[in-house]
Amino acid sequence: MDSQRAEARALEAEITALRRACVEPPAPGEDTSRVRKSFREIYQADSEGWELSKDLRSHLGHLESELQFLSTLTGISIRHYSKKTEDLTSTEMTEKSIKKVLQRHRLSGDCHMITFQLEFQLLEIQNEESLSSVITDLSIIMEPTEYSELSEFVSRAEERRDLFMFFRSLHFFVEWCEYRKRTFKRFKEKYPEAVHLSEGASSSCMGIRSPSRPGFELVIVWRIQIDEEGKVLPKLDLLTKVPLQALELDKNGVIETAPLSFRTLLGVLGIEATLESLIKSLHTEASN
Known part of the structure; x- marks a missing residue:
């Protein structure tokens, strides 16, 4: 306790001397080397702190720019992230220069209109020669969406603990959804009388009707599928709604073979040219 008090008194005395040096010029012949040295040390420490702070700000700005670029490129934005680390290294492992660490990660974000939350565990094992990492557990929570295709895909990604497949497939799935939405919207604006979207531009179905043929309608069903390997593919089918009388008159089976011809x-x-050709065929009939 006495030593601590002595140290505190010494520091107080030094602070007092520095303050006096700031307001009073040194007396003639007084040794000012100690004061100058103290000022130099303080200035040097502050300068180093400023340089370090400047470097950190620059590095942080660079990381933020890279993150923004990746978000723009992939459409995936990470909003919140946390990490906890647990050292699982045993005494026996330490003796063999093996380090075992379990990382628990939690993050949430969105990919355009789809919101998700992830929790996964990453096990790292390091020895003198190599470092291996493996995801031991993966849990994915998706906010309720109208995209039923995602439910099965999420379960498959969790089962395989494949984080890369989840992000890659989600990115391409959303891109296809946006493309379908833009395509349906464009045709609705271009042919408002012929094109009908029961659920708006976000619908997976587009109806094509002919004013000159009541009861006759072509329905385009545009689904977006994710296969076992996570590959995203569009699947378009044509359904026909035709009055019974028209079916009886179709001796050549044109209506029956329409889906295959489609x-x-x-x-x-391609997709857009095919859809437009169908719309034009009915639209031209109505005009004539």
């Missing part, structure tokens, strides 16, 4: 046309013209 798939063939998709392979030749």
Whole structure:
């Protein structure tokens, strides 16, 4: 206790001397080397602190720019993130220069209109020669959406503990959804009388009607599927709504083979050109 008091008194005395040096010029012949040294040390410490702070701000700005670039590129934004680390290294492992660490990660974010939360555990084992990492547990929570295709995909990603597949497939799934939405919206604006979207532009179905043929309608069902490997593919089908009388008059089976002809046309013209050709065929009939 006495030593601590002595140290405190010494520091107080030094502070008093520095304050006096700031307001009083040194007397002639007085040794000012100690004061100058103290000022130099303080200035040097402050300068180093300022430089360090400047470097940290610059580095932080660079990381934020990279994060913004990745968010723009992938459409995925991470809003919250936390990490906890637990050292699982045993005494026996330490003797063998093996380190075992379990990391628990939690994050939440969104990919355009889809919100998600993730919790996963990452086990790292390091020895003198290598470092291995493996995800031992993965839990994904998706906010309720109208995209029923995502439910099965999320369960598959959790089962495989495949974090990369989840983010990659989610990115492409959302891109296809946005493309479908833009395509339906464009045709609705271009052919407002012929095109009908029962659930708005976000609908997975587009109806094409002919004013000159009451009861006759072509329905485009555009689903977006995610296969076992996480590959995202569009699947378009054509359904026909035709009055019974028209079916009886269709001796050549044109209506019956329409779905197959539609798939063939998709392979030749592509999605947008095929849809527009169907709309124009009914729209032209109505105009004539």
